[in-house]
Amino acid sequence: MTGSGKTEVYFEAVAQALRHEGGQVLVMLPEIALTSQWLDRFEARFGARPVEWHSDLSPAERRRAWHGVASGSARIVVGARSALFLPFRDLRLLVVDEEHDPSFKQEEGVLYNARDMAVVRARFEACPIVLSTATPALETLLNARDGRYGHLVLAARHGAAQLPTISAIDLRSTPPETGDWLAPPLAKAISQTLAEGEQALLFLNRRGYAPLTLCRACGVRLECPHCTAWLVEHRYKRQVQCHHCGFSMPADPDCASCGGTDSMVACGPGVERVAEEVMRRWPQARLDVMTSDTITSPAKTRELVARIEAGAADIIVGTQIITKGYHFPKLTLVGVVDADLGLRGGDLRAGERCWQQMVQVAGRAGRAERAGHVFLQTYDPTHPVTRALIEGDREAFLTREIEERERAGMPPFGRLAGVILSGPDLDAVSAAGKALARAAPMQPGISVYGPAPAPLARLRGQHRHRLLIQTARKQPIQTIVQNWISQVKLPSSVRLRIDVDPYSFL
Numbered sequence: 001m002t003g004s005g006k007t008e009v010y011f012e013a014v015a016q017a018l019r020h021e022g023g024q025v026l027v028m029l030p031e032i033a034l035t036s037q038w039l040d041r042f043e044a045r046f047g048a049r050p051v052e053w054h055s056d057l058s059p060a061e062r063r064r065a066w067h068g069v070a071s072g073s074a075r076i077v078v079g080a081r082s083a084l085f086l087p088f089r090d091l092r093l094l095v096v097d098e099e100h101d102p103s104f105k106q107e108e109g110v111l112y113n114a115r116d117m118a119v120v121r122a123r124f125e126a127c128p129i130v131l132s133t134a135t136p137a138l139e140t141l142l143n144a145r146d147g148r149y150g151h152l153v154l155a156a157r158h159g160a161a162q163l164p165t166i167s168a169i170d171l172r173s174t175p176p177e178t179g180d181w182l183a184p185p186l187a188k189a190i191s192q193t194l195a196e197g198e199q200a201l202l203f204l205n206r207r208g209y210a211p212l213t214l215c216r217a218c219g220v221r222l223e224c225p226h227c228t229a230w231l232v233e234h235r236y237k238r239q240v241q242c243h244h245c246g247f248s249m250p251a252d253p254d255c256a257s258c259g260g261t262d263s264m265v266a267c268g269p270g271v272e273r274v275a276e277e278v279m280r281r282w283p284q285a286r287l288d289v290m291t292s293d294t295i296t297s298p299a300k301t302r303e304l305v306a307r308i309e310a311g312a313a314d315i316i317v318g319t320q321i322i323t324k325g326y327h328f329p330k331l332t333l334v335g336v337v338d339a340d341l342g343l344r345g346g347d348l349r350a351g352e353r354c355w356q357q358m359v360q361v362a363g364r365a366g367r368a369e370r371a372g373h374v375f376l377q378t379y380d381p382t383h384p385v386t387r388a389l390i391e392g393d394r395e396a397f398l399t400r401e402i403e404e405r406e407r408a409g410m411p412p413f414g415r416l417a418g419v420i421l422s423g424p425d426l427d428a429v430s431a432a433g434k435a436l437a438r439a440a441p442m443q444p445g446i447s448v449y450g451p452a453p454a455p456l457a458r459l460r461g462q463h464r465h466r467l468l469i470q471t472a473r474k475q476p477i478q479t480i481v482q483n484w485i486s487q488v489k490l491p492s493s494v495r496l497r498i499d500v501d502p503y504s505f506l
Contacts, residue, residue: 006097008045009154010027010097011042014076014093017092017093017127020090023090023092023093024076025093026084026086026091027050028080028096028104028115030101032080032298037302038097050078051078052077052078052298054079055082056297069087091122093130094127094128095132096114098133100133100136100356113501131149138411138412162372163366164334164363164373169186169375171378181274182335182377183377186335189333189375193333194314194315198331200334201318201333202318202334203334204270204271204336204341206341207270213265215263215264216264218255218258224245224247227458228456229456231247232270236293239251271289271291271319274337278315285314286315288313323357332373333373333374334361334374335375338377339354339376339378340383359389362389376389410470414473415477415501416502418466418498418505420454420464420496420499422462424463424493425493429464429494430465432488432496433451434451439487440469445472447470448470450465450467451466452465455505466505478500485498
């Protein structure tokens with residue numbers, strides 16, 4: 001449960017581990033942005049700051065941290081995925097905070113799930129591991145149900161704090177005014193919250209100003225020249241960007257295709273557009289925007305979090321980065337601008353992830369003595385995820401998800417591996433996919449799907465096709481895939497990547 005005091009509980013385990021002479025502890029967090037508030041809490045509890053390990057460190061800081069871990073002088077380390085591979089001398093405890101978070105899955109370079117690797121490392125080190133979260137992954141729940149993991153449930157919020165009430169705003173019957181993105185009931189709640197001197201959070205998991213820019217004269221859409229993706233307008237930077245390869249160019253109001261003057265229009269909302277509406281409707285309110293575009297370093301994170309904690313912000317507009325474990329005592333209202341966004345697409349974990357994200361963002365409200373309220377703007381208030389959130393019926397939702405996965409033989413009841421082929425020549429990539437499909441294993445309990453163009457069919461100029469293999473849970477999927485691909489000789493221009501237990505299907 002959000003706000004139940006999970007961090008304080010595992011802090012007790014940390015204290016116990018540190019009682020061993022020379023004992024070391026590793027705490028893994030899914031985002032660098034989380035470390036500042038966590039470090040402050042740790043220092044208040046233990047009187048010292050731990051060693052940090054993440055990609056924002058300078059080379060000198062990384063060397064000092066590495067040598068401190070190797071020598072044993074660094075007793076406790078807090079870091080992101082790569083901290084798992086530091087050379088601990090005497091690791092006595094491993095903690096994975098927000099264990100459900102997909103950020104623990106490395107999607108570039110070497111593909112691995114840091115949460116699962118942490119379990120393996122704890123086994124090698126013969127030390128306990130704590131997986132902490134208010135919204136456990138189904139894989140973790142199944143391991144607990146089957147007795148492989150212990151399961152400790154904190155069933156109430158810490159102190160007198162209560163869970164927030166959650167209501168749906170049906171956008172079919174109560175739409176926003178033309179040109180707005182906040183429906184009247186949510187706008188009214190924001191005004192009331194501000195009048196009472198409390199804080200409001202507006203959540204939309206979409207960076208930038210608008211996800212699509214098109215010409216109203218000729219209809220052309222701005223697309224990345226290197227990827228199968230629309231360019232996203234970032235009005236603060238006065239440019240359009242590709243969120244996959246990083247390509248950017250200045251935003252131009254005129255159409256380069258037909259020459260139309262001032263004809264390019266933004267379609268749909270991003271957080272910057274919601275922030276623009278907030279400034280127009282509540283001009284006296286102090287506004288902060290919290291996204292990976294505005295939080296570019298731990299120092300900026302610390303500054304922004306401190307400002308919100310101190311009550312120096314009235315309205316916060318943010319993406320998924322705001323859902324990750326922050327504690328803002330004066331924040332009592334959460335508005336989810338588009339609660340349906342995470343449910344779109346064919347991801348088998350879409351419902352689970354959306355439920356986790358909504359529970360986490362709702363959990364930012366009412367964490368102190370003030371009651372919290374959450375509004376979900378949706379076009380489908382009867383969706384099982386939305387109903388579970390409104391009714392607070394976690395068990396019914398998780399049971400339904402587990403039953404559906406089990407019927408389909410999908411994780412955690414089956415195994416998946418993605419085979420991704422990429423290269424500069426579309427015909428060569430397509431031919432390689434067909435050759436792999438012809439050599440696919442035919443034994444019972446194994447299904448191979450594809451080849452087909454990936455949803456992200458071109459990335460950084462490389463054409464991409466995918467195959468997906470599904471096996472029973474206890475079948476050796478790595479061996480099966482290895483034997484399969486060894487039968488096909490691929491051209492040197494085609495790159496093959498294997499993603500066992502994939503989290504992304506792009």
